[in-house]
Amino acid sequence: MRGEKVRVQTTINGQAVEFLCEPRQSLLECLRDIVGLTGAKEGCNDGNCGACAVILDGRLVNSCLMLGVEAQGCQITTIEGLARGTELDPIQRAFLEQGAVQCGFCTPGLILATKVLLERVPEPDESQIRRWLANHLCRCTGYDKIVRAVKQAAAQLRGVRA
């Protein structure tokens, strides 16, 4: 039994994706090293920094803190799944326009966190935004521009939805 890899069937960014992994490989390793989606980043690899965050069955998760084999049958959204061709998602656009991106390492996790937040809370106040982003470390921006970007994205999405 030892040494056998496991076949995992998932849906990633709307496409059926099957991969073969070792049970000990994290979902992050599977996404980056096997599937070839490198948008999710490895920062701390222990759940503190949020750079690896992806959306799994509608919930934000740290992909470093779950195994690839646990994703069997799951729907996964990574940062690669947001833009439509060259058209950016409104959240991505808001991050660019507000200068909420500097080195960009934390950005995929923050944008996916924002996406889940705005799906659940279309008009978050600042304390809700900060609570939702608390698991994401950014060493460049000081967070203020990120909070502004989330507010802008929220307003734009409400406009789109209205």
Next chain:
Amino acid sequence: MKWFDYAAPRSLAEAVNLLAGNPRARPFAGGTDLLVQMRAGLREADLLVDLKHIPELNELACDSAGNLRLGAAVPCCRIYENQEVRRRWPVLAEVAEMIGGIPIQSRASLGGNLCNAAPSADSVPVMIVLGAVCRLVGPGGERKVPAEEFCTGPGQTVLRPGELLVGFDIPAPEPRSGACYLRFTPRKEMDIAVAGAAAAVALEDGLIRRASIALAAVAPTPLAVPEAGRFLAGKPPSPENIRTAAEMARAAARPITDMRGTAEHRRHLVGVLTRRALEAAVRRAAEVNS
């Protein structure tokens, strides 16, 4: 991480067989503690038995008597999104929202918080003051253990080889009762308690009929302080009585000095937190009409 195998049983019987048949197998739920510890070489396993596909471990429902059955693997987010939990056991929703941050709460469970047996576990004092009973199952059958008896030392529990935590039975809230958990952390989110205190009270005719207090991060295990509860029983919830009970909690604490705080700081904190948690629990109990 060293190689391990993975199994995702669909029934309790299958999980118990897997765990009992391999001394190097470990139960696995949210993984937010276990995977970090395995990566750091602090815990090892040849087989992880994923409990998240077993119906009993995913239960979140009230029985006909109004008691809550909470499966050990239910993630924090399901607990605080549950309207009945928010209404009847607000302290449980609050502590589930306090552990880690949003992506941690998508995975981490209160069963895992208990089995990890950290002295600083936020949800364990809450389980203790709510009178939660843990349901265990193993090769020898089922047994029940009160939450306050589950942890035996840092990282140590009453679980026997091959045994797993199925879930919690949390009694229906008594009339005119309230509970609160407070902790001290440098950061509001993503932090571990320097000290914490949970309190639950039930009122009757202006007196405290029953009170329980339990503390986090001031002893080798989460710590119940039954003498403080006995002291308060039958007395009015006056500032003096609450101060005396908080002083008893402060005296019961056996804190250590580590990177998060000194023993002296923790002892001071736990007195203040116990007083404030009791005051908040009394306020809540007085607001409840049921």
